[in-house]
Amino acid sequence: MAGLSTPTLHLTFEISGAEVNGPLNLTGTLLSAQTCEPEWVKDGASFTDVEVLNGTPVKYTLSQTGDSDRFSLNVRATQADTVTPIELALSLKEHLSYVLGLKDDLVLFYRRFVEEDEVLSLTFTRLRGLRLMRGTDLFQALTCSLLSQNNSVRLWNRSARLMMKYYGRVVRFSDGSQEFLFPRARALARLNPRELRSKTSMGYRANPIVNVSRMVVDGDLDLIDLAGRQYEDALDLLLELPGVGPKVADCFLLYGAGQLEAAPVDVWIHRIVSKLYFRGEKVSRLRTARFLRERFREWAGYAQLYLFDYARRGQL
DNA sequence: TCCCAGGGAGGAT
DNA sequence: ATCCTCCATGGG
Numbered sequence: 001m002a003g004l005s006t007p008t009l010h011l012t013f014e015i016s017g018a019e020v021n022g023p024l025n026l027t028g029t030l031l032s033a034q035t036c037e038p039e040w041v042k043d044g045a046s047f048t049d050v051e052v053l054n055g056t057p058v059k060y061t062l063s064q065t066g067d068s069d070r071f072s073l074n075v076r077a078t079q080a081d082t083v084t085p086i087e088l089a090l091s092l093k094e095h096l097s098y099v100l101g102l103k104d105d106l107v108l109f110y111r112r113f114v115e116e117d118e119v120l121s122l123t124f125t126r127l128r129g130l131r132l133m134r135g136t137d138l139f140q141a142l143t144c145s146l147l148s149q150n151n152s153v154r155l156w157n158r159s160a161r162l163m164m165k166y167y168g169r170v171v172r173f174s175d176g177s178q179e180f181l182f183p184r185a186r187a188l189a190r191l192n193p194r195e196l197r198s199k200t201s202m203g204y205r206a207n208p209i210v211n212v213s214r215m216v217v218d219g220d221l222d223l224i225d226l227a228g229r230q231y232e233d234a235l236d237l238l239l240e241l242p243g244v245g246p247k248v249a250d251c252f253l254l255y256g257a258g259q260l261e262a263a264p265v266d267v268w269i270h271r272i273v274s275k276l277y278f279r280g281e282k283v284s285r286l287r288t289a290r291f292l293r294e295r296f297r298e299w300a301g302y303a304q305l306y307l308f309d310y311a312r313r314g315q316l
Numbered sequence: 317t318c319c320c321a322g323g324g325a326g327g328a329t
Numbered sequence: 330a331t332c333c334t335c336c337a338t339g340g341g
Contacts, residue, residue: 033322145322152321155339203337208324245324266322284331285323308322 009081009174011088015073015096017066022106024071025129026064029100032309033153035145035264036135036255037182038160050171050179051136053095056086057171059179062096068129081174101131109299117295119276120303123310132305134258138223139216140182141256145248146209147202155201162200167191188213208243215241227257234259246289254301263292263304272311 017024030040030047040047046063060077077092079085097103106129114121135141143163147156160182167183188196188210197206215221221241226234231253238249250264263269265288273288274280283291296303 035322148321149323150321150336151323151338152340155321158339197337201338203339204324204335205337243324247323251322264322267320268322286330312322 008088009079009085011075011077011092013075013089013093015075015093015102017069017071019097020073020102021104022108023068023129024064024073024100024102024131025068025127026062026073026100028127028129028309029131029133032130032305033312034133034255034305035148035251036133036141037137037144038157038164039153050181051095051099052181053088053091054086056080056083057173057179057181058088058092058095059173059177060092060096078173078175078177080171082172095136099134099136101133104131104302106131109302112299113296113303120296120306123306127306127309130306130309132260132302133255135256137182138227138252138256139185139213142212142223142244142248142252143182143188143209145251145256146205146212146243148251149205149243149245149248151203151205159200159202159205163188163196163202166199167196185213185216189217205243208241211242212244223256227253227259231259231261246286250289254304260298260301261293263289263296263300265289265292265304266308268308268311269304272307276307 040049046061048059048061050057050059057080058077060075063074064071065074066072075092075096077088079088110124114124144156144160147159163183164180167187168180170178170180172178191210193206193210196210197203212221216223226237234253234257235249238244238252239246247264247266250262253259254262254264265285270285270288273291274283277291292300292304
């Protein structure tokens with residue numbers, strides 16, 4: 001913690017393992033393709049992200065030393081030099097705790113299913129410390145979820161970065177660096193979908209993204225209200241949005257709204273659940289999602305995350 | 317050239 | 330309810 005009583009523009013501090021509820025694998029978590037935001041920028045063993053905290057853009061770089069069980073998290077942060085300084089350390093610590101799911105009781109998760117579910121427990125050793133990320137920006141989470149449909153992680157991340165470059169606000173930080181924020185609904189709502197498409201190579205996904213942006217701007221879509229509703233209720237409303245089907249809706253609810261009973265079913269989850277829980281019998285995606293929710297309840301999102309990572313990395 | 321990627325919409329059966 | 334096909338785009 002910085003030793004100054006006045007707000008600072010630069011900051012370095014640690015988050016010790018004791019402040020985290022169980023193990024943490026930072027690299028595994030940040031590389032697990034969760035859809036609430038573009039992947040953080042990787043540089044060797046450290047990762048950099050930019051977010052707006054209390055109205056102030058903050059850029060932070062994280063690295064983990066030690067192993068998944070005994071570690072410390074090193075944080076370096078800079079905030080924008082053009083806005084009022086905020087009490088950086090406290091708000092950033094709270095932010096990281098939320099975004100990286102550091103309060104989730106992973107040991108309880110493992111203990112609960114290690115004997116109750118032999119299939120899921122297969123993933124526990126190799127993925128130990130993998131945590132479920134949450135976005136702090138609902139519009140960004142919904143947009144990234146829309147980008148991810150029938151797309152590769154690499155491609156939708158590229159499109160997201162291009163969106164930031166062309167339509168996001170530029171922020172200059174006190175260390176002299178410059179970054180683009182994720183675009184606001186206002187900036188996307190006025191675009192011609194064809195322009196958005198040609199500049200970001202996001203294909204047909206430009207149409208629903210512009211349409212949803214316009215709904216947000218016009219007040220026809222209240223994402224905060226949506227995120228606070230009960231799961232089934234929110235799901236029904238989400239499915240009415242253009243370009244939003246069961247998978248995108250569940251991604252928004254899980255990674256954006258932090259509703260841990262949501263379990264997005266993509267091709268990987270569909271495959272591995274069919275294979276491991278239904279003896280390879282073809283099961284519909286809807287039934288797969290319901291199966292995960294009913295079996296894992298408030299841990300369905302985590303079960304999905306572990307099975308997804310396990311399947312995607314070739315252990316299927 | 318074909319197939320695939322953290323799918324969804326519209327239609328036919 | 331389940332099964333087509335098409336939808337852009339780039340990588341293998």
